[in-house]
Amino acid sequence: MNSGAETRDVEELAEDALARRVYHLNTLYELNQEISTLRNVRDVLWTSLLNIIGVFGLRRGLIAIYREGDTRPHEFVFRGLRKNTATRWFRDLEPHLESPSSRAICVVQDAGDSPLAALLKGYQFRIWLPLEVDENMWGGIALGEKLAEMSFTADDLELLSTIAMSIQNVLSNVSLIEALNQSVLKETRIRNVFQHYAPESVVSEVLDPSNEQLLLGESQAVRRMFEEMITRLEEQHRLKQDLDLAHRVQEYLLPDAPPQIPGIQIAARSIPARGVCGDFYDFISLSPYEVGLSLADIAGKGMAAAMIATMLQSATRMCVGSYYPIPAILSILNRFMFRHTETIRYATMFYGQVNARESILTYSNAGHPPAILCRNDEIQLLEAGGSFVGIFEECTYDQETIELQPQDALVIYSDGVTDAGTTPESVGPEDEFGRERLEATVLAHAALPAGDMLDAISEEVIRHASGSKQFDDITLIVMKVE
Amino acid sequence: MQRECKISVHEDREFVTIDVQGDLTAIAEEAMGAAYQKACDYSPEKVLLKFDGRSRINSAGIALVINLVIESQERGCKVFITGVSRHFRKIFELVGLTKYTSIVGSEEEVTAS
Incomplete structure (x- = not known):
């Protein structure tokens, strides 16, 4: 059992990790939006550099763009170093420009004695990241050390690569x-x-x-x-x-395939209403016989909801990884959402953990439509839990443990499933697929394997909604006990 | 919706305050640079960067704060920050700014330090 102080330390570490991830995602989103409106190369470079320095907390940074074959930069910006230092840097970099090493990422701490790494080190740079704009133009980003005196992590490099991709796209357009x-x-x-x-x-x-x-x-x-x-x-x-x-x-974060748990079949699907999804589902492997299942729906639609979904999914993975009890996980996520998003942002969420060895499902439901457990042609609704995630700063949640039996079928869904067929103008529930119809569909197909059951439910929902425009994301997880 | 950023400088006997009203983003770069130069004209030993409590500070805005902090460090001038929400306090901590600045609850704390 953790002491109160230890629990608090772990909670603070988790909050740091979550806040960092949110800050990274916000930066990625805002930078992409901001530089997309710019019309000249210098402005794009300058705005990008400021954001990169701010997101990692760097002492210095430099971005330069070269025309293919040139040794002098076509355009460049720098911060945190004097002009004559920047001029010397470009002169000293010249002999390296023809080398393939200048077209690959170089992290000084991992690069050994390479000439480029030595040059970077001499100028107190820690990273060199090339930019491939188009066939006529390329460039590079050189970044100095962090104020926090910490090394660049794998997550930092991943973020940096995604930022570089955005800069490349915009520069090519500009x-x-x-x-x-x-x-x-x-x-x-x-x-x-x-x-x-x-x-x-x-x-x-x-x-x-x-x-x-x-x-x-x-x-x-x-x-x-x-x-x-x-x-x-x-x-x-x-x-x-x-x-x-x-x-x-989102594609990066969505699970590729359900985990293989002996005796348990899992299948899932998400159909976004517009290009990106404000719902997410996830499987988090806890041991060879244990898996966490999460499904959440963010209030609102479009890009903002999708970004919050991504953030919440990422936060959930981190919290689950710290092996807290489920109600504590939801409390942390709730507090985190409340503190780090706008007040109008909240989510409904179902989170459960299946232990195949002990044949149990433990879950908590944060204001989400009740999951449906189908056993021996009877329906049980899984409603134990608490309020939405992100509305109030402090929320407590209940959990329930269910002993699973062979042939049990569990369906977790977002309200896009039950609302299918309606439109924002609909006045009554007569058009919607509805929970009763969903329960009947689950009962009708409960004998099927999880994948077939998911297909059957999805087809029924889509058939019902045919002719009406989909205005909410449709997300389903089906779990079947063998 | 982004709030317009207005930056002003006030001298106190003990320190110089750079007052930031609104959201701090890349757009405020010139205004922030000018405000800092004006603050330096007083050759202060302490600078207080005062946000209005509702300010949103994006990563470009953080870069502006980093610049101010590094320049102040080179001048031997201490930087204090006040009026930031819990969220941005956490961000300042994550990017390492709190190693070089003190986040205070009031102007009296700057005088007392």
Whole structure:
């Protein structure tokens, strides 16, 4: 049994880890949004550098972009070092630019005696991360030590790589826009020079005065159209990048396949209402015969809900890993959500742990639709627990332990399942799939293996909702005892 | 919605206060730089960075604070911070800022330190 002080220490460590993860995810999201609105390379580099320095708490940093084949940077920004130090750095880096090592990540602490590592070390840099923009442009990020005097972790490097990916995408877009702008400017300049220097007789011949007005007018109209088109394309590109980023983070966190637990079958599915999902499900392996099952639904929809879902999922994994009792896990997650998200953000959540060796399921339900346990053609609703996660700073939760029997089927679902078929304008429950229909569907297919049962329930829900637009995420976990 | 950032500088007998109203992000870089220069004109031994209690500080904003702290360290000037929420106090701690600054509850604590 942990002492109170030890428990508090562990809880503080867990909170630090969670707060760090949230800070990282927020930075990733905000940086992506912010640099997507910028139109020149220097602004993108500068904003990115500030965010990178802030997210890791660094003493110094530098980002440079090179045109392929050049040894002098096309554009660069730095912070935390003097200008003459930056100039020396670029000069000393020149001999390394042709080496393949400059196109690979270099972490000084792990790089041994490589020449690039030695150079980085001499300038008090700890990391070199290359940026591959397009076939004509590349670059690199050099980062100094942390104020916290800690090494860069695997999580830091992962975040840094994702940030680099965002910067590369934006720079590639910005350089294209810069090139297009240059070509329009060039066309205007040629025309001005021609009108200024060509003999009047030639100008009159090529452009008679009535035509000239017309041509100038056309040229301006084309330019306006071009600018509008660029603005629209940029907006679309930003939205797509937003979705791509959230997708990447969610795909990274979603479990690839259910864990293999002897005597237990598990299957799960999530169908997002819009590109990204405000629901999440997860399996957390606790031992060869124990697994944690979580399913949560974040209030709200779209990108913000998806980011909170990602954060909560990540937080859940960390808490479960510390082997707290389930009510304590939900209390920590609740406190964490309350402190680190806006007040309007909360989640409903079901978390349970299955122990196949002892044939038990222990769970707690934080304001989530009750999971359905189907046994011998009878339904039992799993409702023990407490309030939503994130509404009040302090919440306590109950847990319930159920002895599992062969052929028991457990269905955990988000309200997108029972609400399927309705629309935001629906006034009554007559259109929705509803819990009664869900219970009947579970009973009808309870004899099937977990994967087939999941398919059957999903098909029923989709068939019921056909014709109406899906406006909420649909997420299901099915567990079957063999 | 981001709140506009307004930064002002006040001199006290004991220290100089840089008063930050609103959210601190990359947009505030110039204003923060100018405010710090103005604060340095008083050659203070202590600088208090005072947030309004509701300020959101993103990672670019943290970079601005880091810059201020490093420059102050080089000048031998102590930096104190007040008016940050529990969440940002935790972030300051995580990025190592609390090794070089003191987060205080009131201006009196700056005078007393």
